[in-house]
Amino acid sequence: MPKGKPRKKTRKHEEIQKQVSGIHLVRERGQHLLKNPLIVNGIIEKAALRSTDVVLEVGPGTGNMTVKLLDQCKRVVACEVDPRMAAELQKRVLGTPASQKLEIMVGDVIKTELPFFDVCVANLPYQISSPFVFKLLLHRPFFRCAILMFQREFAQRLVAKPGDKLYCRLSANTQLLARVDHLMKVGKNNFRPPPKVESSVVRIEPRNPPPPINFKEWDGLLRILFNRKNKTLSACFRTSTVLELLEKNYRIHCSCNSIAVPKDFNVKNAVKEIIVGCGYAEKRSKSMDIDDFLTVLEGFNSQVFALGQ
Structure with missing residues (x-):
């Protein structure tokens, strides 16, 4: 059997994995959709949503989590950088009562002024993890909590304590402004396509009022x-x-x-x-x-x- 045949099969399989509802997912843009409903439900449960909450969802993709958030809160503001994903999400709720509760913002969340929200839920492209955390922590008015998916090592840095190998400036800066807890590990096979790294979910609760320092x-x-x-x-x-x-x-x-x-x-x-x-x-x-x-x-x-x- 020629050496090239298995490789062609693998490439074809990867291309199939990268297609969701006809949308080609771009790995370099951090487009990895969470497909495990148990993980989705676990994240929503940890958010402890109230019926009066406005939820900011960053990176909704095709809406696997969004539709469940809409069932439990007053309104969802979904921020999506890819217009194709935003259109797919809009189509998913079109003609349902949930469509009246959904607002979609198309654009880069780092460059976008964030609206008022009570809770943030995000499955972020890993390359914007750090700037997004500090954008959240410096956001006013204060929100109640954020449930965020990160690359495992980044999450470990957020919660690292003095003396830990991963304790760094990020750890101290984050813990000055918020309480941070590691909630769960998420294996790469829970995503489509699977990323190259493992993930973790953390909960961030801003300290209100913040420390009185510059x-x-x-x-x-x-x-x-x-x-x-x-x-x-x-x-x-x-x-x-x-x-x-x-x-x-x-x-x-x-x-x-x-x-x-x-x-x-x-x-x-x-x-x-x-x-x-x-x-x-x-x-x-x-x-x-x-x-x-x-x-x-x-x-x-x-x-x-x-x-x-």
């Missing part, structure tokens, strides 16, 4: 610390690039607020005094929790250092 300042601090998360804080703040940035921001802040810069000002000594005074000079960011970072941020703010400008 998020740009906070993120600026974390960028410095997690850039070298295995180094001590002393080492992180000893590099010339970081010191130059801090001195520039310090002088700008002083200038904008009519604060005189001391003639003998030395940024290296000032930074050392702050982190030693906080008691974190020998700590490493990989093992620091939210309260630790907040203490360090407060130390810099007390000396009018602007980390996030």
